[in-house]
Amino acid sequence: MATDPRVSRRKFDREIARFRAHEQRFREQGVWMLACEYPQVLLAFAAPMAPQVYVPFGALVDFEDYDARPLKVTLVHPCTRRPLKFGEIYQQTVVLPHARYTGRLMRLREDPTVMGGVAVDQILQGYDNDLESLPFLCIAGVRSYHDHPAHTGDSWWLHRGTGEGNFYTIVELLGSHGSKNIIQPLLQSQMMHVGYVLQPDIEPQRAPPA
Amino acid sequence: MSKDQGQHNKITLTVVVSGEGTSVDTNVNATLTSVAEKALEQVGSKETDLSKWKLTNSNKQQLGFNQKVGEAGLADGATIYLDLKAGVTG
Numbered sequence: 001m002a003t004d005p006r007v008s009r010r011k012f013d014r015e016i017a018r019f020r021a022h023e024q025r026f027r028e029q030g031v032w033m034l035a036c037e038y039p040q041v042l043l044a045f046a047a048p049m050a051p052q053v054y055v056p057f058g059a060l061v062d063f064e065d066y067d068a069r070p071l072k073v074t075l076v077h078p079c080t081r082r083p084l085k086f087g088e089i090y091q092q093t094v095v096l097p098h099a100r101y102t103g104r105l106m107r108l109r110e111d112p113t114v115m116g117g118v119a120v121d122q123i124l125q126g127y128d129n130d131l132e133s134l135p136f137l138c139i140a141g142v143r144s145y146h147d148h149p150a151h152t153g154d155s156w157w158l159h160r161g162t163g164e165g166n167f168y169t170i171v172e173l174l175g176s177h178g179s180k181n182i183i184q185p186l187l188q189s190q191m192m193h194v195g196y197v198l199q200p201d202i203e204p205q206r207a208p209p210a
Numbered sequence: 211m212s213k214d215q216g217q218h219n220k221i222t223l224t225v226v227v228s229g230e231g232t233s234v235d236t237n238v239n240a241t242l243t244s245v246a247e248k249a250l251e252q253v254g255s256k257e258t259d260l261s262k263w264k265l266t267n268s269n270k271q272q273l274g275f276n277q278k279v280g281e282a283g284l285a286d287g288a289t290i291y292l293d294l295k296a297g298v299t300g
Contacts (some may be wrong), residue, residue: 018229029270107296123296140297162257163294168229173296180270 002068005039012063014037015167022168031175034078039063044078045175047182047210056179057089061167070165072143073174075124075135087131089124092184105133105178123177139173141165168181218252221286225249228293238280242273246292257294266291 016036021024023033030046041061047054058078061071075084086104093102098116101108104124111119127133136144141164146156159165219237223245232252236245242265250258257263265273268289273282284290 022226022229025268108297121296159297163228163255164229164257164297169294172228172293175247176293176295 001065003065005064007065008066009038011066015063016041018166018168019171025026026171026175030179032173034058039066042076042078042081043171043174045179047179049181049183053185054182054185056182057084058170059174061170063167067160067165070146070160071141071167073136073137073170073171083134085131086124086126086129086133086135086172089135105174106138107177112158123173139151139170145181219280221284223284223290224287224289226289226291227253227255231289234265236279238278238284240277240279240289241275242277242279242290243275245279245290246275247293262297263292264295266293 019033021066026033028048030048032044033041034044035042039062041063042058043061043173044055047056055078056083058076060074060076060081062074063071075089076082077088089104091104092106093100094106094108096116096118099118101118101120103120103122105122107121108117109119109121110117120143121138123138124135125138127137134147138148139145140159141156142152143156145151146154156165163169176185217240221238222238223234223236224231225234225245226246227249230253232249234245234248234252236248243260246260246265247258247264250263260275265275267282267284268291269272
């Protein structure tokens with residue numbers, strides 16, 4: 001451990017206070033703080049625009065060793081704190097006039113160099129897209145990003161203190177890209193041929209004998 | 211423009227930069243770029259590249275940095291939010 005727990009604790013208190021100052025705005029965006037006891041915070045991310053309440057995921061944020069190391073963020077079941085597998089976080093689909101994009105926590109941004117003018121960053125990634133694997137958040141400022149072998153050249157120390165990786169920013173990003181814009185569930189049913197429907201052909205009653 | 215009109219155009223916005231609020235004195239004809247730059251300076255942000263930030267109003271609508279304060283519908287006392295975009299490299 002590189003950070004004195006008393007230092008991490010002070011930073012925890014400061015960052016939680018900053019979140020609390022805007023908690024009502026977060027709540028309106030579907031971000032609910034469910035539990036908060038050093039060093040962990042449990043949040044639920046609900047879909048504020050959908051007619052029914054859907055909670056696609058929760059997040060467990062761990063401040064241990066913060067901020068010599070970045071925050072550890074794990075997407076979890078908000079009731080049990082069980083880490084969610086990649087396949088347990090449903091895909092999200094957006095249909096634009098020129099294209100359809102699918103992913104799990106996507107960032108869409110204007111980019112005139114790509115076809116259609118919109119580029120997509122996949123914020124949540126699975127190892128080899130294995131639905132059984134535990135996913136990781138590909139956001140600078142999160143521990144899983146900086147611990148990933150592909151990001152050894154992008155040290156946390158290049159981001160520390162810039163605002164990237166603070167609790168408020170991470171929560172805002174998870175809400176913005178994970179749940180805020182969900183408008184309805186995407187349903188799929190499998191059709192099975194189970195029988196026939198007949199056009200009625202009912203014999204008339206015989207006339208009673210005279 | 212008369213001096214009175216110039217005074218009338220002056221407003222104060224609250225800019226919440228990654229959760230930290232700061233008051234920015236501006237006017238309705240100023241661009242949101244100038245408001246954002248002033249807010250970042252006031253909170254002492256190390257990240258001053260505006261391409262890494264997004265700006266939203268209290269209705270969660272994104273605002274363009276090239277918009278003027280008045281065009282964005284911001285009145286005296288309004289709160290806007292300056293948040294970092296996701297730094298994603300894949």
